[in-house]
Amino acid sequence: xxxxxxxxxxxxxxxxxxxxxxxxxxxxxxxxxxxxxxxxxxxxxxxxxxxxxxxxxxxxxxxxxxxxxxxxxxxxxxxxxxxxxxxxxxxxxxxxxxxxxxxxxxxxxxxxxxxxxxxxxxxxxxxxxxxxxxxxxxxxxxxxxxxxxxxxxxxxxxxxxxxxxxxxxxxxxxxxxxxxxxxxxxxxxxxxxxxxxxxxxxxxxxxxxxxxxxxxxxxxxxxxx
Amino acid sequence: xxxxxxxxxxxxxxxxxxxxxxxxxxxxxxxxxxxxxxxxxxxxxxxxxxxxxxxxxxxxxxxxxxxxxxxxxxxxxxxxxxxxxxxxxxxxxxxxxxxxxxxxxxxxxxxxxxxxxxxxxxxxxxxxxxxxxxxxxxxxxxxxxxxxxxxxxxxxxxxxxxxxxxxxxxxxxxxxxxxxxxxxxxxxxxxxxxxxxxxxxxxxxxxxxxxxxxxxxxxxxxxxxxxxxxxxxxxxxxxxxxxxxxxxxxxxxxxxxxxxxxxxxxxxxxxxxxxxxxxxxxxxxxxxxxxxxxxxxxxxxxxxxxxxxxxxxxxxxxxxxxxxxxxxxxxxxxxxxxxxxxxxxxxxxxxxxxxxxxxxxxxxxxxxxxxxxxxxxxxxxxxxxxxxxxxxxxxxxxxxxxxxxxxxxxxxxxxxxxxxxxxxxxxxxxxxxx
Numbered sequence: 167x168x169x170x171x172x173x174x175x176x177x178x179x180x181x182x183x184x185x186x187x188x189x190x191x192x193x194x195x196x197x198x199x200x201x202x203x204x205x206x207x208x209x210x211x212x213x214x215x216x217x218x219x220x221x222x223x224x225x226x227x228x229x230x231x232x233x234x235x236x237x238x239x240x241x242x243x244x245x246x247x248x249x250x251x252x253x254x255x256x257x258x259x260x261x262x263x264x265x266x267x268x269x270x271x272x273x274x275x276x277x278x279x280x281x282x283x284x285x286x287x288x289x290x291x292x293x294x295x296x297x298x299x300x301x302x303x304x305x306x307x308x309x310x311x312x313x314x315x316x317x318x319x320x321x322x323x324x325x326x327x328x329x330x331x332x333x334x335x336x337x338x339x340x341x342x343x344x345x346x347x348x349x350x351x352x353x354x355x356x357x358x359x360x361x362x363x364x365x366x367x368x369x370x371x372x373x374x375x376x377x378x379x380x381x382x383x384x385x386x387x388x389x390x391x
Numbered sequence: 392x393x394x395x396x397x398x399x400x401x402x403x404x405x406x407x408x409x410x411x412x413x414x415x416x417x418x419x420x421x422x423x424x425x426x427x428x429x430x431x432x433x434x435x436x437x438x439x440x441x442x443x444x445x446x447x448x449x450x451x452x453x454x455x456x457x458x459x460x461x462x463x464x465x466x467x468x469x470x471x472x473x474x475x476x477x478x479x480x481x482x483x484x485x486x487x488x489x490x491x492x493x494x495x496x497x498x499x500x501x502x503x504x505x506x507x508x509x510x511x512x513x514x515x516x517x518x519x520x521x522x523x524x525x526x527x528x529x530x531x532x533x534x535x536x537x538x539x540x541x542x543x544x545x546x547x548x549x550x551x552x553x554x555x556x557x558x559x560x561x562x563x564x565x566x567x568x569x570x571x572x573x574x575x576x577x578x579x580x581x582x583x584x585x586x587x588x589x590x591x592x593x594x595x596x597x598x599x600x601x602x603x604x605x606x607x608x609x610x611x612x613x614x615x616x617x618x619x620x621x622x623x624x625x626x627x628x629x630x631x632x633x634x635x636x637x638x639x640x641x642x643x644x645x646x647x648x649x650x651x652x653x654x655x656x657x658x659x660x661x662x663x664x665x666x667x668x669x670x671x672x673x674x675x676x677x678x679x680x681x682x683x684x685x686x687x688x689x690x691x692x693x694x695x696x697x698x699x700x701x702x703x704x705x706x707x708x709x710x711x712x713x714x715x716x717x718x719x720x721x722x723x724x725x726x727x728x729x730x731x732x733x734x735x736x737x738x739x740x741x742x743x744x745x746x747x748x749x750x751x752x753x754x755x756x757x758x759x760x761x762x763x764x765x766x767x768x769x770x771x772x773x774x775x776x777x778x779x780x781x782x783x784x785x786x787x788x789x790x791x792x793x794x795x796x797x798x799x800x801x802x803x804x805x806x807x808x809x810x811x812x813x814x815x816x817x818x819x820x821x822x823x824x825x
Contacts, residue, residue, distance in 0.1 A: 258415030281418050288425050299396065299532060307494060312475075316494040320473050323496040327471070327530040335429035342428070343421040 168318055172325070173232070176297060179290045180227035180241070181220075186286040187245030188220040193279075194251035195272035223248065231294060238294030245287055252280050285339070289332060296328050397434075397533045400426040430533065438534060439470040439497040439527040444541045449520070451545065453512045455552045455653065458487050462507040463523055465541065467497050474527035476506050476541075483514040483549075483644060497527075512549040513644040515652065515698050520547050551649075551697055554657040554814035581620040591615040627668040627683050627723035630655060631712060631744075633731035634676030636702040640732075640768030647732050647768030648702050650809045654764055655730045656697055657814050663690045670719055674712035675705040683723055707740035713747040720751050726760045733765045733804075734786040738793050745802050759801030765794070770808045 191197050205212035227241045255273035262269040273280065300321065307317050357365060393401075407423030410416070445464040453459050465476060477492045489508030497504075506523070523541040588604055591614045604616040632655045638648040655671070662669050663686065670683030671693055681693050709729075713720070720727070727748055731741055741763065748761055767790070769783040794804045807817045 253416065253418050254414065256416055256418050258417075259413070261414055277418070281421060284418050284422050285425065288422050292426070292429065296531065303532075310477075310492055311490070312492055312494055313490050316490075320494045320496055323473070324530060331429060331433050331531060334432040335425055338428040338432065339421065339424045342424055346421075347417070 179294050181224050183245045183287050183290045184220050184223035186283040187223050187248035190249035190252040190283045192216050193274040196251040237298050238291050242291035300324050394532055400430050433531050433533045437470040438472045438529045439467045439474045441469040442467050447542055449545050452548050454550050455512055455515050457512050458509050460509050464503055464505055466503045468501045471499050472528055472530040474525055477524045479521040481518045484510040485513055487511045515549050515551045518547045520545050551653045551656040553660045586619045588616050589619055591617045627725035628662045629725040629727045630671040631729040632673045634673050634702050635706050636704045637735050638732050639702050641771045645771055647766045650766045651730045652697055654814055658728055659690055659693055672712050672716050674708045676703045706737040709740045709744035710747055713744045729763045732768050733793050734767050734790045742796055745797055745800050749800055761802040763802050763804045765806050767808055770810050
């Protein structure tokens with residue numbers, strides 16, 4: 167039962183990556199250009215274009231991960247290429263322009279929507295990769311003639327801890343990104359009231375405090391060993 | 392130490408961060424935080440450690456065919472994740488119950504795990520039981536796995552089986568075979584060593600009747616019961632054991648040679664337990680001679696040597712062996728027991744040797760005190776098809792003239808098929824009285 171669940175979860179993750187890639191792609195200006203061309207030439211296909219892109223991406227994922235038993239890496243990069251026009255639309259530096267190319271990326275997505283889709287792709291990729299490693303470990307344990315009950319118990323606990331770690335990482339990432347994005351708006355009014363030397367001394371003290379806490383931790387670890 | 396997976400996550404973080412910084416893309420920069428946060432969360436956790444071996448059952452001596460339980464209780468106080476425990480066992484042990492390789496999941500609290508399994512000792516020998524090996528891994532394999540051992544190495548001695556031959560009882564009469572237990576002791580003085588209670592037969596002294604046991608006997612028609620005591624001056628027994636490589640027919644675990652050893656061990660135990668003087672000569676194997684002696688010490692001495700005995704590529708040394716034991720045979724006039732296999736092309740050397748034994752005994756009308764135990768090797772070979780099923784039959788037909796020749800010489804031949812009958816039952820077939 168657990169092995170069926172793992173396979174289903176794997177396919178679900180592939181679908182999620184495919185969906186995130188498709189949604190990002192269809193919101194980009196590149197898609198508008200492509201869809202206009204396809205609809206004008208093949209109007210029957212144009213109606214199902216979004217679904218076709220999704221199915222295409224998911225099929226590549228299933229073929230690569232489930233049948234060829236490769237990691238989710240190549241497939242994720244492929245899905246990321248589809249999501250790239252939307253992500254690059256949020257560039258603050260025009261690097262292609264600096265190199266002499268005139269490329270402009272546009273998207274209909276909001277910043278948070280694009281971020282959620284990108285994080286969705288990356289999270290699914292990490293999960294897929296860890297699940298693949300667990301699959302390999304499971305096969306090696308079977309080769310070593312381990313008890314099936316032991317393997318099952320290990321597999322359940324490993325997946326549980328993987329999900330927990332990833333959830334914690336997501337929460338932490340969300341917290342850091344929230345703080346980072348809003349930090350300027352929160353802190354600038356306070357900083358405007360302070361003189362520059364107070365800020366400098368304060369930042370220095372904060373760094374020293376952080377170093378002291380780090381040293382305490384290291385010292386404690388060594389002394390306990 | 393970090394693993395390849397950790398390095399991959401660090402590369403993913405660095406790559407995304409640099410790309411995000413180059414393009415000034417906040418989405419890519421935030422994306423780079425995910426692998427970093429995952430590393431930060433996961434690396435806080437340590438793999439299981441601080442293992443203690445609480446109880447440990449170690450059996451140091453066993454017999455072939457015995458099932459031994461090996462049990463360990465392992466306590467881990469530190470870390471989260473899974474760890475594997477494994478104990479190397481020699482290929483001659485078969486796993487009967489449980490598993491010698493286990494995976495345990497350790498949660499954040501102190502936990503005790505039990506590794507318990509049963510092995511069957513299939514072959515004699517001196518084995519080293521290795522200490523328990525453990526390998527503790529990080530739950531997401533982001534840190535290098537730790538290895539170690541628990542407990543200490545110890546020796547396990549697996550002795551050849553002793554077949555139950557205790558049930559062979561003395562039947563008064565003139566023995567048809569020269570089995571010393573059945574010989575009527577005309578000159579032997581009865582000792583105070585009690586042997587058994589048996590039914591009264593004509594000629595038994597009245598003083599030997601056990602009246603209490605007779606009264607307790609429920610049937611009024613039954614004969615009185617008589618106490619029987621061991622007699623002094625027991626005969627000597629000389630054991631010839633064939634250790635030729637040609638006997639290793641069968642598998643490494645079950646072959647004719649192993650059965651020969653078990654038969655020799657049983658005979659040794661049987662006679663030494665009854666106070667006989669037993670000597671042994673291992674032929675076709677660097678001429679190992681054990682001087683005739685009595686008691687448990689002699690059994691332990693020879694049995695210990697049998698544990699490590701290996702078959703050699705020598706074939707027809709039995710006549711030479713008889714020549715080498717000549718002085719003992721002439722001096723002790725023992726019952727000679729030859730444990731060998733006759734169903735091979737070197738079986739004729741046994742006939743030559745028996746002929747020599749007959750010469751050493753001189754002219755006597757009585758039956759030659761020689762017992763040949765023939766362990767038919769092809770009976771223990773696993774058969775794969777109908778043709779192979781017939782091999783033992785053909786080999787038996789091939790051996791028959793040899794057995795007839797030996798019987799003509801006056802020797803008793805015991806044809807033992809270990810797959811069909813126990814050694815004790817096979818020996819009973821020799822117990823004939825005239």
